[in-house]
Amino acid sequence: MATEKTTIKIGTGDSLREVTIEHDALDPAPWGADAKLTWVGRDVPRVDGFAKASGAAKYSYDAYRPNMAFARVLRSPHAHARVKSVDVEDAKKLPGVLQVEILAGEHRELTYAGAPIAAVCADTEARLDDALAAIRVEYEVLPCVVDATDGLADASPRVDAKRPNASEPRGRPRGDADKAMASAPVKVSGEYRTSVQTHVALEPHGSVAEFDAEGNLTIWCSTQATGSVQNDMAQMLGIPGSKVRVLTEFMGGGFGCKFGPDLCDRTAVKMAKAVGRPVQCMNDRREEHLTGGNRPDSVQRLTLGATKEGDFLAITGEAYGTPGNGSGGSDAANTALYDIPNQKVTQRAVSTHTAIGRAFRAPGHPQGVFALESLVDELAFALGMDPLELRRRNDKHPLRTLEWPVGAQRIDWAKQRRKVPGSDKGPVKRGIGCAGGVWGNFGGGSWRIDLSVGRDGSVVVQSAVQDIGTGTKTVLAILVAEELGIAPSAVTVRIGDTRFPPGPGSGGSVTAVSVGPAAREAGLRAKEGVAAVAAKAWGCKPEEVSFEAGQVKGPGGKSAPFATACAGLPPEGLSVSGQRRGHYKEEFSGTNGGVQFAQVAVDVETGVVKVEKVVAVHDCGRVVDALTARNQVNGGVIQGISYALFEERRLDKAQGDMVNPTYDSYRICGMADCPEIDVVFLDGSNGKNNVGLMGLGEPATVPTAAAVANAVFNATGARVREIPMTPPRVLAALAAAKGGAK
């Protein structure tokens, strides 16, 4: 590989460092933090905004195909049961019913409410409803356990007969935590609890599947990973992936729950094959709550030891949560934030008779940070220290150390913090709190972006990557436009189609990091191609040709609009591609930081918490589109508030069914709950790739719940150690604080 060296500044603001990056010669020279860019970093409206806002955008749910039939799955209302019989004969006889399949026959053991029993396909949805209602199922109801704490007991009904529900405690000990804790001058302990949060994206899981006469499958699937769906469907059908086309131009939210195909997606395909018609199978809202994915809950008992000056010495404790009927993935990231020298926190996964947990925006982090950052606040109170000072003393993160003072200034920490918690007069008490977060700088792969330029100057970018709402199309358009000196709106971006070059799944905040650098490279290749044509026409060298404000410019004042310059291209136009090259070794920070400050008003008579303001200071290396980036951070904060105050999956312990599987009974943050949000970015370059960017989607939701809980303490003097902080929990904490409880 031929390489080149480029010297740039990485970092942000005044914190810049000069580095020399050795990179693939095909890779565009990386932009430094001080690069002068035209479109990158500005407020650019998303290129598909009009399609979405005008109702023209077609989602998977909207892919109504001619002669389409409808399928749905009948699901168990019992968390633990054995099927005695499934009678589908009456259903089969009903008008319009095309296919009925039993998915869980006699003797089958069911281990969660929502487990599939049968799938039905009918020519209309109304007739599908009738058919589902006509299926008779007899269950032998078995004892269930749906609560993680109940599941710890050896005697709890087993989810898997071969093993106890609770896993062995696991951990990654560091140093000698027991010894350090024993000699720590100051210790604080707390038990923190978080609830199960369901993803409930507005568009449920589901697909429309259609086969052509040659057996090729086209599937409009609401997914975060077109490539995984293509592979899994091909495998299920025993056909090559080349015969499966996945289309996800628009998708209505995922947040981590829509990676591989779900049961409804598979059902659409199977039914389409069986009945020889296009078939739609979408989850309804109840199925989505019950089976569509959730963030595991947690119980975390932690002790933090420190010196009298506030230096963290050790953290110990234990945590557990339920991953549903799975066996892992429920760990709470409660030690990730600070570099505490001695650590011994164990984690256990407790299987329960509930649907399996799934990755949910920063898995493990909001719950872990809620516990850790609450505990840090408790330590500050015990030490009589300012909680922000305590954090700054212990926080060595290269970005958060820059972010704390910015946030403190924006929320007016010095003035707004109640020196004596709960000291406001009257029943509505205000206070502020803060918390930090961390997230890995992921992204990778050698993803390719195809780009074509027509002789009329039209620029088309293609990738199978999907946009889960973060603005991927717009990021690609901006990066290509920046290279070509044209407006992002002049770039046509086609994504969400597996006929285009494969794209990464959107999880781990990797999408922009993984495809952005490839788009920049594709843009550069196109620029070289058009420059060659212009140089030939003008009798100059290609490197003398520049691209700016929609014009192609040459020496001696020569200039032509981009489209005119492209007219010199050969009839076939220009087809180029760009690829993501490996990570550079040079980086400003190996992880994202992120700090948030919340101001709350707590009515101590009703226990109602209102978040009034949040200051969110984040970094993602280079901001590509400031407008969509702010929007994304707003969203992370709002989901965090929702998690802190409202969201809780409630299960009936006897039957194990969810008692609030609707948007009106499972509350999510609405317009009226939404505070003023002040988003600040540490813009610049993180190095690492030619754009200098990192991910953003997940870090933005990590600190919020902790910041709100700490603000509630500052407002009231009462520590609420369980989220959501519902009025009864707040009132109980107030009563405990009043009663002099520790």
Add this chain to the structure above:
Amino acid sequence: MSQDGRRKRESAHGGGITRRDLFRGAGAVAAAGAVLGPAAAAFAEEAGAGVKTQGPGPVALSLQVNGEARKVSCEPRETLLDVLRLPLDLTGPKRACDRGSCGACTVLLDGQPVNACMVLAVDAEGHKVTTVEGLAKGEGKAVVDAFVARDALQCGFCTPGMVTSCAAAVATHGVGLTIEQARAATAGNLCRCGTYPHVLQAALDAAKLAARKG
């Protein structure tokens, strides 16, 4: 959830009861402790007043949608949302909860926002139905433009409902639309991505834009 702007409607159907009215009645009655009794009685009383019975098979309907007369055939149990989406292919209004709790299916009925999943298609006869597609081409264009400029959307699935609620608020309050009014108008529209702050900005911008265009 706010019921602001959701007005009570008379049925165009000779006094039939809407799903919405039925639930409203059921809710009130449940609070009084006698489930469904009076609501069912009201239903029977109205049905007894010489109203023709329809269904269960398909019935022919003539709907006024986005300024056009549209003829459809549907079962009386089908909602306005389902009829707009499937036979009419107006998929702007989304089905996300199908029980009036998220607002993603918001359409205008005689200019007033309603959850289309809570209106039976047969009850929409004789009323002007406007979907986001209709708004985008006409009176709601300023709102759509403001949503794009302010990036008042992410995944976009709640967006048509948000746009529709905002368009109704702009039409009602005009250039004087306040932030409180905009908030109240969209209080019934849930967004999982958290676009609310930008939606508020877009609504206020749209009120000014619409005034300018006169």
